Amino acid sequence: MSDASTATSYITDEMRAAIGRELGTxxxxxxxxxxxxxxxxxxxxPESPPDKYTGAGGPDAPLTAPEEFNPFAWASPGKKPKKPDVSAAFLENQLGITPPATKTILNxxxxxxxxxxMMEGDVITATNRLDNYTEKQGKRGTLLFSSTKDEWTNQRGEMVKRTTSTVIRL
Amino acid sequence: MDLSVGTQLPPFVRETGLENWNRFAAVMDEFVPHHMDDEAGKKSGMPGAFGMGNLQSSYMHNLIRDWMGENGRIKNFTIQWQNVNLKDTIVSAKGRISSVEEADGGKLVSLDLWTEDNNDRMLATGTAKVLLAA
Structure with missing residues (x-):
């Protein structure tokens, strides 16, 4: 059984200092x-989507996107397509700091x-930050929870969505 | 619309396989081998190719949208993935009203959400808050 007072911690001072830092815009x-x-x-x-997403049943008003629509798929201005980093160290690689010695990553x-x-014609800007590192003790030892917060705004500066994503590493 | 706590939403049901996943890969630019190829799926420890977690999220959104109609707005949404969506299974996105509060502009309805397959495997669980205009 793990004892929280003696369990190994993955969170270093360098990682702690990085909390709140921007990962990218x-x-x-x-x-x-x-x-x-x-x-x-x-x-x-295979069924047809509602008419409001296709314009099939209405006038030439701008279409509204489904809430979970991703405007960043395929390409963004000024960004060259690159293979995503799917390693357990992807966060710290982005931050340029030493990653924790974890081997497994879970969503x-x-x-x-x-x-x-989001509407047709909108330009969405996203700013992603390291939100937090926390730990819990599990059956397989220390679990490192790393969360990022991605905030999207439109061209008028209105908040479109805030997404907090958590990965669990061990 | 029945807003009693415990009321179940009409489920959103789809047969799932490469036809769904290839279309989703095309709009997400998510051409990951284990979503497209049985051998790659087996290398990931699954019986074959399996579907994208984000498509489970879309199915839950479809469930909510079909239920709430034009007078509703999704205010927030959470999802946790439990199991992968295996090929040639039928996925049902389901939901149930967990609470209803009076709010500015209408009623704020909290929902418990999940997706499951036809082999009784829970694929994802989640929650949402929906503002239904008065």
Whole structure:
């Protein structure tokens, strides 16, 4: 049985000092009607999505995107496509600090707060930060919980969504 | 609309496999071998190819949207993934009202959410708060 007072901690002073640091900022290309239609067709497949996502039943008003639509898929202005870092050290690699000696990474879940909807023509800017490091003791030893907070705003500065994502490492 | 605590939402149901996942890969740019190829899925310890976790999130959003209609807005949403979506299974996104509060502009309805397959495997669990306009 693990004893919290003697258990190994993965969190170093360097990691603690990095809490709150920005991991990256990116802006999307303007969201097109075609982007919205294709997303809705994919997530409702094989049935047709609601007309409001395709414009099939209405006038030429801008389309509204489904809440979980991702405007950053494929490409962002000024960003060269690169292979995502899927290693257990991906966070610290981004921060340029020494990673913890963990070997396994698990998805710990996502919490989303929604603001104004994304509309056709919107340009979304995202700023991602290291939100926190915490630890718990589990059956397999120390579990390191690392959370990031990604805040999206539109071209008017309105909050679109805040996503807190957690990974569990051990 | 019945807003009694415990009321279940009409489920959102899809047969799942490469036809769904390839379309989702195309809009997410998520061309990961274990979502497209049985051998790659086996190398990841699964019986074959398996679906994207984010598609479970979309199915839960579809469930909420189909239920709330045009008078609702999703205020927040959480998801935790439990098991992978195996090929050729039927996935049902389901939900139940857990509480209802009066709020500015309407009623704030809290939901418990989950997706499960036709082999009684829980794929993801979550929650949402939805503002239904008065």
């Amino acid at each position: 990116r802006s999307s290309y303007p969201i097109s009607a075609s982007d919205i239609r294709k997303w809705a067709i994919a997530v409702y497949f 710990g879940g996502t919490v989303v707060e929604y603001g104004v909807p």
